[in-house]
Amino acid sequence: xxxxxxxxIKGGVLKRKQGDxxxxxxxxxxxxxxxxxxxxxxxxxxxxxxxxxxxxxxELTEGQIYFxxxxxxxxxxxxxxxxxxxxxxxxQDPYASLNPRQRIGHALxxxxxxxxxxxxxxxxxxxxxxxEEVGLKEEHFDRFPHEFSGGQRQRIGxxxxxxxxxxxxxxxxxVSALDVSVQxxxxxxxxxxxxxxxxxxxxxxxxxxxxRYFCDRVLVMYLGNTVELGTVKExxxxxxxxxxxxxxxxxxxxxxxxxxxxxxLQGDLPNPANxxxxxxxxxxxxxxxxxxKGEKPEWVEYEPNHFAACHFAGQPxx
Ligand code: SF4
Ligand code: MG
Numbered sequence: 638x639x640x641x642x643x644x645x646i647k648g649g650v651l652k653r654k655q656g657d658x659x660x661x662x663x664x665x666x667x668x669x670x671x672x673x674x675x676x677x678x679x680x681x682x683x684x685x686x687x688x689x690x691x692x693x694x695x696e697l698t699e700g701q702i703y704f705x706x707x708x709x710x711x712x713x714x715x716x717x718x719x720x721x722x723x724x725x726x727x728x729q730d731p732y733a734s735l736n737p738r739q740r741i742g743h744a745l746x747x748x749x750x751x752x753x754x755x756x757x758x759x760x761x762x763x764x765x766x767x768x769e770e771v772g773l774k775e776e777h778f779d780r781f782p783h784e785f786s787g788g789q790r791q792r793i794g795x796x797x798x799x800x801x802x803x804x805x806x807x808x809x810x811x812v813s814a815l816d817v818s819v820q821x822x823x824x825x826x827x828x829x830x831x832x833x834x835x836x837x838x839x840x841x842x843x844x845x846x847x848x849r850y851f852c853d854r855v856l857v858m859y860l861g862n863t864v865e866l867g868t869v870k871e872x873x874x875x876x877x878x879x880x881x882x883x884x885x886x887x888x889x890x891x892x893x894x895x896x897x898x899x900x901x902l903q904g905d906l907p908n909p910a911n912x913x914x915x916x917x918x919x920x921x922x923x924x925x926x927x928x929x930k931g932e933k934p935e936w937v938e939y940e941p942n943h944f945a946a947c948h949f950a951g952q953p954x955x
Pocket of ligand 2: 685
């Protein structure tokens with residue numbers, strides 16, 4: 638609720654604060670049990686920072702995080718751990734977080750060593766169960782990270798994320814580095830686990846095709862701001878925000894009958910240390926008017942569960 642994350646910019650010999658990079662600007666959202674909420678936008682739009690802020694990996698500049706009904710940010714450490722264990726993250730490159738000289742089985746056992754009182758035998762069995770759960774085998778226990786393919790390493794990342802029975806997982810570009818066929822398998826695994834354990838996913842991705850296939854709802858971000866939120870169907874069929882319309886126009890369509898014109902945005906993403914006045918998108922918006930420069934559009938629910946922040950929401954631009 639009301640999440641802001643600013644990174645101070647310091648410069649000069651005195652390291653005086655010179656301003657802030659406004660990575661996440663006043664974001665409020667709800668994630669429901671068992672749903673996948675996609676978060677999309679260009680790189681640098683604040684998607685990953687938002688994910689890390691939710692997990693407490695980044696200190697918030699402002700705002701609150703609620704897990705079920707508890708505000709978790711200000712809990713004492715011991716209390717907090719209970720919640721933190723239920724929230725996990727899967728990264729784009731699990732290889733980066735694996736020790737190349739440690740056998741995979743032992744790396745996974747560490748999770749249980751840290752958070753449970755299991756005996757050595759119990760831990761080994763729990764890891765074997767985990768490996769099987771993600772489509773690997775007992776014989777993989779003694780292998781090293783380099784002996785696995787990209788897809789298998791992502792399965793190991795998933796195994797680690799589900800080890801402590803979480804209810805909420807952030808997938809940050811979790812399949813982006815994989816070949817299309819491997820992507821499909823990993824997405825299928827994520828769906829299977831979601832159904833089995835009622836998992837909620839915050840699914841950060843720059844790939845709208847994957848989001849459309851995988852998610853229930855989509856949040857579109859631009860320059861740290863949320864610009865549109867809706868169900869996959871609503872948002873893909875009737876995008877309200879010009880930025881969403883531009884993003885969607887860039888996806889290849891399967892049908893030749895679909896009207897389809899690529900909307901090319903002018904200019905680059907503005908500097909988040911010095912964002913535009915009014916609507917953050919006005920410097921690149923094809924239908925920007927004077928009001929857009931002066932007034933920041935409010936976040937409005939235009940149709941049930943379909944929100945956007947635009948003075949001309951729903952106006953087609955192509
Ligand atoms: Fe474009 Fe104006 Fe809407 Fe911003 S408020 S997206 S500039 S039309
Ligand atoms: Mg990112």
